[in-house]
Amino acid sequence: MSEQREIATFAGGCFWCLEAVFQRIKGIKSALPGYAGGTVENPTYEQVCTGKTGHAETIQIKFDPAQISYDELLDIFWHTHNPTTRNRQNNDVGPEYRSVIFYHDEAQHQAALKSKAKFEKEAIYNDPIVTEIIPYTNFYEAEDYHKNYYERHRGQAYCDIIIEPKVKELLAKFGADVKAEYK
Numbered sequence: 001m002s003e004q005r006e007i008a009t010f011a012g013g014c015f016w017c018l019e020a021v022f023q024r025i026k027g028i029k030s031a032l033p034g035y036a037g038g039t040v041e042n043p044t045y046e047q048v049c050t051g052k053t054g055h056a057e058t059i060q061i062k063f064d065p066a067q068i069s070y071d072e073l074l075d076i077f078w079h080t081h082n083p084t085t086r087n088r089q090n091n092d093v094g095p096e097y098r099s100v101i102f103y104h105d106e107a108q109h110q111a112a113l114k115s116k117a118k119f120e121k122e123a124i125y126n127d128p129i130v131t132e133i134i135p136y137t138n139f140y141e142a143e144d145y146h147k148n149y150y151e152r153h154r155g156q157a158y159c160d161i162i163i164e165p166k167v168k169e170l171l172a173k174f175g176a177d178v179k180a181e182y183k
Helices: 015-022 070-079 106-122 157-177
Strands: 007-012 028-036 056-063 099-103 132-135
Touching (some): 007 015, 007 070, 015 056, 015 070, 070 106, 070 157
């Protein structure tokens, strides 16, 4: 499989949350926070927070398709955030917190559409799914202080109240697929 097929790019609220969840999954080589989907080159966190860059807080995942499939990553993605709230996750509000699947090729595009249709059909959520499914165009790595945020700041209120419950939900739902060192 090509290297491009081994990359998944998702936005679903705060990238600290997505990073903390995905870096615990077996088969994930890396989960890097950054910005994607906008028009400003090399944006800063402060610029993205204005909501005027078009970028969303994003996680770019490098994965081993022999250990975890793109379809499995999509399943985890749908369960790690609320895909029915436009430009909002919990208290994080603005277009930088929107839900987006950035597909890298036509196979990912079709998989994302199929996965979204499955979740809509199963009616897991009471409201319609508003997740965008759009072509990948760019990704800019976040500043160093955003990387491994949860690991470095456990005990802070945001980590305890927002991130920790997502990690615990992941462990409960996808426990068999979690990396051994996090069990």
